[in-house]
Amino acid sequence: MTRVLRLLALRALSAIPTLLIVAFGAFMLLEFAPGDAVDAYLAQTGGDAGFAAELRRSLGLGGTFAERLAGFLVSLATLDLGQSVVFARPVASVIAERLPNTLLLMASTTLFAAGIGLGLGMLAGRRPSSLADHGISTAALVLLAIPNFWLGLLLVVGLAVSWPLFPVAGIRSLTTTGGPAVALLDLLHHLVLPTLALGAGYIALYLRTLRAGMVEAWQSDHVRAARARGLSESSVLRRGVVRPALLPSLVVAGQNIGTLVGGSVVVETLFSIPGMGRLAFEAVTGRDTALLVGVVMSATLMVLAINLVVDLAMAWVDPRLGAIDG
Amino acid sequence: MALHRRDILAGATALTAAAISSKARAQVAAPRSGGILTVAADTEPRNLNPAIVASNGVFYVASKVIEPLAEMIDGGDGLAPRLATRWEGSPDGRNVTFTLRDGVSWHDGKPFTSADVAFSAMRLWKPLQNLGRIVFKNLEAVDTPDARTVVFRFSVPTPFQLVRNALPGLASVVPKHLYDVGDIATNPANMRLIGTGPFRFAEHRPGEFYRLEKNPAYWEAGRPYLDQIIYRVLPDRGAIAAALEANQIQLAAFSAVPLADMERLGKVPGIAVIPQGYDGITYQLTVEINHRRKELADARVRRAIAHAIDRKFVVDTIFLGYAKPSNGPVPAFDKQFHRTDLPDSGFDRRRAEALLDEAGLPRGGNGMRFSVRLLPAPWFEQTRQFGDYLRQALRAVGIDAQIANNDPAAHLKAVYTDHAFDIAIGSPVYRNDPAISTTILYESGLPAGVPFSNQYGYASPAMDGLIRRAASAVDPAERTALYRDMQTLAATDLPLIHVAEFTFLTVARRTVMNVANNPRWATSHWADTWLSA
Numbered sequence: 111m112t113r114v115l116r117l118l119a120l121r122a123l124s125a126i127p128t129l130l131i132v133a134f135g136a137f138m139l140l141e142f143a144p145g146d147a148v149d150a151y152l153a154q155t156g157g158d159a160g161f162a163a164e165l166r167r168s169l170g171l172g173g174t175f176a177e178r179l180a181g182f183l184v185s186l187a188t189l190d191l192g193q194s195v196v197f198a199r200p201v202a203s204v205i206a207e208r209l210p211n212t213l214l215l216m217a218s219t220t221l222f223a224a225g226i227g228l229g230l231g232m233l234a235g236r237r238p239s240s241l242a243d244h245g246i247s248t249a250a251l252v253l254l255a256i257p258n259f260w261l262g263l264l265l266v267v268g269l270a271v272s273w274p275l276f277p278v279a280g281i282r283s284l285t286t287t288g289g290p291a292v293a294l295l296d297l298l299h300h301l302v303l304p305t306l307a308l309g310a311g312y313i314a315l316y317l318r319t320l321r322a323g324m325v326e327a328w329q330s331d332h333v334r335a336a337r338a339r340g341l342s343e344s345s346v347l348r349r350g351v352v353r354p355a356l357l358p359s360l361v362v363a364g365q366n367i368g369t370l371v372g373g374s375v376v377v378e379t380l381f382s383i384p385g386m387g388r389l390a391f392e393a394v395t396g397r398d399t400a401l402l403v404g405v406v407m408s409a410t411l412m413v414l415a416i417n418l419v420v421d422l423a424m425a426w427v428d429p430r431l432g433a434i435d436g
Numbered sequence: 437m438a439l440h441r442r443d444i445l446a447g448a449t450a451l452t453a454a455a456i457s458s459k460a461r462a463q464v465a466a467p468r469s470g471g472i473l474t475v476a477a478d479t480e481p482r483n484l485n486p487a488i489v490a491s492n493g494v495f496y497v498a499s500k501v502i503e504p505l506a507e508m509i510d511g512g513d514g515l516a517p518r519l520a521t522r523w524e525g526s527p528d529g530r531n532v533t534f535t536l537r538d539g540v541s542w543h544d545g546k547p548f549t550s551a552d553v554a555f556s557a558m559r560l561w562k563p564l565q566n567l568g569r570i571v572f573k574n575l576e577a578v579d580t581p582d583a584r585t586v587v588f589r590f591s592v593p594t595p596f597q598l599v600r601n602a603l604p605g606l607a608s609v610v611p612k613h614l615y616d617v618g619d620i621a622t623n624p625a626n627m628r629l630i631g632t633g634p635f636r637f638a639e640h641r642p643g644e645f646y647r648l649e650k651n652p653a654y655w656e657a658g659r660p661y662l663d664q665i666i667y668r669v670l671p672d673r674g675a676i677a678a679a680l681e682a683n684q685i686q687l688a689a690f691s692a693v694p695l696a697d698m699e700r701l702g703k704v705p706g707i708a709v710i711p712q713g714y715d716g717i718t719y720q721l722t723v724e725i726n727h728r729r730k731e732l733a734d735a736r737v738r739r740a741i742a743h744a745i746d747r748k749f750v751v752d753t754i755f756l757g758y759a760k761p762s763n764g765p766v767p768a769f770d771k772q773f774h775r776t777d778l779p780d781s782g783f784d785r786r787r788a789e790a791l792l793d794e795a796g797l798p799r800g801g802n803g804m805r806f807s808v809r810l811l812p813a814p815w816f817e818q819t820r821q822f823g824d825y826l827r828q829a830l831r832a833v834g835i836d837a838q839i840a841n842n843d844p845a846a847h848l849k850a851v852y853t854d855h856a857f858d859i860a861i862g863s864p865v866y867r868n869d870p871a872i873s874t875t876i877l878y879e880s881g882l883p884a885g886v887p888f889s890n891q892y893g894y895a896s897p898a899m900d901g902l903i904r905r906a907a908s909a910v911d912p913a914e915r916t917a918l919y920r921d922m923q924t925l926a927a928t929d930l931p932l933i934h935v936a937e938f939t940f941l942t943v944a945r946r947t948v949m950n951v952a953n954n955p956r957w958a959t960s961h962w963a964d965t966w967l968s969a
Contacts, residue, residue, distance in 0.1 A: 145845030149853070151482070152887045153815065153844035155491040156865075156873065157566035159883045164564075168621055197642070198482040198627070207642055263674060271681045278679045284474070284645055284666055379672045384643020388671065397845050 117421060125414045129407055130186070136406040137182050140399045146171050147195040147397040169195050182399070191404040196396035201404035204389065208373075209408060211281050212385035215308065215377075216370040218301045223309040224363060227316025231359075232352060234317065235324025247321065254314035262307035262380045269303060276303050279382035304381040308374055312366055319362045323355025330354075357428055364420035371412040465949075469661045471967035473948065476676045476688040477667035480642065485626040486608040487560040490567045492717060492865075495605075495959030496689065497646050497667055501543075502610060502631030505534060505553070506603040508716045508868070508955045515600065516954075518961070519548070519609055519632065520586075525596025529910030532588040532599050540655045542611045543636045550586045554578035555612035557588065559620060567872060571602045597912045601869035604716065604956055634660035634963035644669055654963070661966035677701060680943055686967070687944040687951070689958035694817065695756050698941060706946050711758060713952025714939030715769040716868055717959065720762060721750070721822060722877075723933040724851065724860040727893035731806050732858060736795040738930040741859075742781035743788035744833045745826070751936055754821045759938035764923045765874050767866050767937040769955075773919045778927040788833045799834045807836035808858035814847055818938070819861045826861065853885045855893070862932070864888050870919050875903045878926060894931035 148165045157165075166172045170181070185192050191201035234246040270278045276299065277283070283296050327333060333350045341350075373387025386405055393402035479493045486498040505520035522535040540548040557578050561568035574594055579587040588599070609632070614625045629637040632655070635648035646667040650660055668685055670676045670692075677693045679685045681704055693701060702709040723741060727733045747761035760767075763781055766774045797805040808830070812823025820841075827837040837859065842850060850856045865888075867873050873888065880895035902922045909915035942958065944951050949966045951957065 143846065144842070145847075145849035147845075149848040149887075150845035153848050154479070154481070154493055155489050155566045156888045157886075158569050158889075159886050161564075161566050161569055162885055162887075196482055198622075204642070266675070266678045271678050274682050278682050278684050279670055279672075279675050280644065280668070282644075284647075284668065380675060382644075382668075382670045382672065382675055384669070388643075395843055395845070 113425065114422065117425070118418070121414065121418050121421075125411075128414065129410055132410045133186060133403050133407050136403045137179075137399055140394070140397055140402060141175065141178070143394075143397060145397060147399075150396045151195075178399075182403070185400070186403075191407075192400035194393075194398055194401040194404075196392055196398040196401060201400050204401065205386075205404055205408050208384055208386050208389045211383055212371060212373045212378075212387070213412075214281070214297070214301065215304055215374075215383065215385060216367060218305040219309040219312065219370060220363065220367055222305050223312035223366070224316050224359075226309075227313040228320050228356075228359060230313070231317040231320030231324070235321040235351070235355065236347065238321075238325045238328065243321070246317065250314035250317045253310045256310060258307050258311060258374070259376045259380060261310055262303070262377055265303045265307055266380070276300075281383045304377050304383060307380070308370075308377045315362055315366065316359060320352075320355055320359045323358050324351050327351040327354050353427070357424060360420055360424055360427065364417055367416045368413040371416070372409045465968060467661050467949065467964070467966045468968060469658075469966070470663050471661075472664040472666060473662050473687065473965065473967060474666045474668055474685045476670045476679065476685050476692050477646065478669070478671055478673075478676075478690075478692055480640075480646075480669060483621075483626050484629055485560075485610065485623075487556050487610045488564045488566075488621070488626065490565055490605050490608070492690065492959055495956075497648075498608070498629055498631075499633070499959050500635040500648055500665060500962050501629040501633045501637050502608045503633045503961065504604050505607040505609065506600075507960055508604045510953075510955060515603065519553070520603070523600065523603070525599065525910075527910070529593030529595060529908070530590050532590075532596060534586045534588075536584045536586065537655060538584065540632050541653060542613075542632055543630050543651060544611070544614075546611065546613055547583075548609075548611075548632050549583040550580035551583075552612045553586045553609055554580050555616065556609045557586075557607075559615065560610065561606060564620065565606065567602075567867070568606050570876070571598060571606055571872060593908045593910045595871075595906075595908070595910055595912070595915050597915055598869050598871050602872060604960075605867055605872070634961055635662075635665060638664075656963060659963040660961075661964065662962070665962065673697075677943075680707060680945070683945060686948050687942065689940065689942045691940040693941075693943050695758065695941075698756070698758075698943070701943055708944055708946050710942040710944060710952045711939070713942060713954065713957035716955035718767040718769055718866045718937050718939055719816075719863050720765075720767065720866060720934055721759070721818065721936040721938065722862045722864060723826065723935060724857075724862045725892055725894075725932055726855060726858050726860075727931070728855060729808070729858050731795070731797060732808075733893075734795045735929060736791045737797065738933065739781060740788040740791035740795070740833065741830065741835070742930055742933045743784045743791070744829045744835075745933070745935055746783040746829070747935055748783070750822060750825060754818050754825060755936065755938055758941060759936045762934045762937040763927060764934055765866075765877065765926050766870060766919070766923055769937075770866065770868070773870060773916060773923075775920050775923045778923060781927070781930070781933070785833055792833060792835075797834075802836075803834060804831075804836040805834040807838060809856075810837040810839050810859045810861075811842065811847060811850060811857045812839065812861040813863055814842060814844055816863055819863050822935070823861050826859070848887050852887045852889065852891045855884070855891055862888070866937075870922070871907060875906070875922070878922070878931060879903045890931070892931055894929075896925070896929060896931070899925055899929065899931075 148162055152162060194201045194204050197204050230246050234243040266278055270276050281300050328351060336346045336350045373385045375387040375391050378385040378388040390405045393405055481494050483489050484494055484498050486494050486502055503518045506515045507518050508514060509516040519537055520534040521537050525532045536550055542548055562572040562575050574591045575588055576591040577589045611630055614630055615623055634651055634654045636651050638649045639647040648665045650663050673694050676688050677697050680688060698709050701707050725732050725738055731737050751759045751761055764778045768774050792805055799805050810827060813819040823839055827839055830837045851860045864877060865873055876889040878890055878899050880900055882889050902918055906915050906918035909918055942952055947968045949968055950964045954960055
């Protein structure tokens with residue numbers, strides 16, 4: 111138990127500098143981008159010099175770099191995410207709207223990709239260089255090579271337009287009637303195509319990692335020892351091969367989930383899902399510093415939390431990890 | 437696939453409908469009340485109040501909720517009454533008197549009166565609105581002799597013609613009783629609109645949709661026909677096309693579907709591509725020129741650039757025929773002001789080369805005369821594509837153009853604030869009168885940072901004189917004549933080069949009726965839009 115607590119404390123401390131660096135990076139990125147939030151806004155509306163000046167004044171964009179930096183540091187120190195310029199609302203409320211959609215897509219994509227990927231990986235790694243292994247590995251390579259925007263478009267054309275099994279876009283129906291069960295089914299129905307589009311590439315990653323781990327494990331001494339002890343082939347596979355090979359897969363899962371919490375601009379745009387990826391994109395094109403900092407910081411927090419969970423899971427799978435001085 | 441009788445009937449109906457123009461389709465059957473119209477939206481403006489932000493993105497949603505004093509129509513004198521039923525200017529250009537519609541109430545039940553118009557004009561249009569700040573800058577006071585009468589008083593003579601032409605776009609009326617407390621710019625009613633229009637604002641789920649519902653107490657009896665309008669936020673153009681095909685939306689305006697997809701979509705049974713309904717918001721494809729660059733300050737060089745452009749090719753290839761070639765600041769749709777006899781700058785590469793030689797810019801060792809930085813506006817597919825075309829067209833006459841691509845904010849700053857460009861591709865909007873957003877492209881002395889204005893370094897006393905005189909010309913004939921002279925001067929000086937004028941396309945299911953039946957249709961009321969069964 112102390113092992114876990116120490117890990118938690120260490121991670122919480124190391125999260126602070128990470129967050130600060132990331133927030134500062136987002137701030138500087140938009141500081142150095144040409145044009146400000148008012149320029150981005152005026153591109154849609156036009157307006158005379160007074161209109162622009164009034165907007166800059168009301169949005170607090172008039173000052174010098176030093177003043178804006180000071181404002182940024184103050185809001186950071188007071189943990190105030192501030193007001194979004196693009197949405198004219200508090201950043202926290204915008205993120206609170208978008209984050210659940212991205213988390214849902216992340217969860218469904220991870221479950222789908224890990225489920226299929228690990229399953230196929232086990233089939234392939236059971237007998238390396240067998241016909242099944244070659245077939246599965248080649249298929250995985252193809253999946254990895256398909257760009258998700260293209261796959262997404264194909265899925266839409268095939269399964270939403272020509273054969274309308276799934277909705278074209280959105281995260282839920284515009285008008286829902288019925289209880290929570292209906293709403294949940296509706297949500298899952300909407301998640302199918304985006305999950306397939308986003309998850310296909312990840313299937314290959316899980317598959318290849320697990321398979322590689324298994325290939326290595328088959329050669330190892332503990333497998334030979336287990337066989338020498340007369341263990342059945344299936345229990346050798348389960349305990350001696352799959353279990354150690356799962357460790358690198360967990361690491362891969364952690365990394366993938368980390369990428370997914372940032373949201374996918376492409377898939378979210380294609381399927382009109384209001385998520386974090388699209389939000390970050392809108393923040394950059396709208397030169398909305400407060401929003402971008404908020405998006406980047408919340409994504410970073412999620413990544414750190416996920417890494418922590420992965421570390422804990424690893425420690426559980428492999429008792430040797432973090433056991434020093436334990 | 438089995439053929440059913442219903443399919444054959446539907447096909448026959450579609451064929452009949454295709455044979456009849458969109459405007460005539462309304463007469464085929466009697467309008468039917470009811471139904472939900474779902475349309476595509478690609479933006480969610482941060483301020484949805486059309487009295488503050490007069491832009492198409494705002495009007496697309498807001499014009500169904502908040503009404504202007506008058507709306508554009510085809511034919512007649514071009515205007516139809518909405519909240520005002522009569523308007524009259526005094527001969528000296530100092531006063532404009534409006535008679536307001538009777539029996540109109542706000543969506544919250546309060547009566548609509550002259551006080552609302554006076555408040556909107558003095559507190560929103562004049563001081564806050566992006567376009568109103570220009571047109572209503574000399575509006576001194578608005579009198580309300582009674583609840584149905586409003587008198588605009590101008591401090592200097594202001595052409596009634598201009599005020600009239602500005603009514604559809606710039607004169608949206610908001611309720612005084614909700615806006616006279618607190619800061620107008622941050623009023624919650626800017627997002628949860630309260631108006632007098634045929635539809636009430638019901639719901640906005642950010643990133644997903646806007647929902648408007650029928651106003652049962654609308655002043656026009658029996659209207660609107662639709663129960664609801666839902667604006668579905670679909671940021672991807674491919675997704676919009678797919679949603680139309682799958683009948684999950686019934687209409688996409690503002691050419692929201694890529695032009696290249698239009699032909700294919702137009703052939704899908706049940707879908708129509710409708711080019712009408714945007715004349716009142718004509719966009720112009722222009723080549724913007726930085727006169728601070730010494731080569732480009734020479735009118736012969738600018739004329740050479742104009743001759744290097746094959747307008748027909750641009751219209752046919754980039755706009756796939758959905759545009760018209762243009763060579764002046766007023767589009768052909770505006771019969772009031774448009775001049776057909778402008779000096780021609782047709783496609784003539786030999787003439788272009790001769791002019792460049794004459795200007796003392798011979799081809800150098802690498803075959804190029806000089807090089808320029810070309811900044812295409814990023815907002816339209818066509819402005820970007822025209823950038824690629826212009827680069828090649830200029831190379832052909834010995835001008836080496838280097839394209840620099842920017843996102844909207846960076847483009848706006850580079851061109852209109854920093855003047856860090858040699859040539860840019862622009863797309864100004866012509867809004868029914870040259871004084872609203874067109875003369876600003878030619879007048880000198882504007883401060884840096886005004887978007888879509890003369891940031892080109894062009895300064896002509898003759899041009900400024902014409903613009904100034906027209907600004908206070910109260911006699912419509914005199915004013916029209918001045919703007920006709922202005923067009924000639926613009927085509928001679930060529931401070932910027934007009935290449936094409938384009939409007940948008942609407943793609944709609946054939947069940948949507950009364951589409952595109954006025955020149956600002958997508959940004960108008962939709963009270964008479966209906967869905968056939």
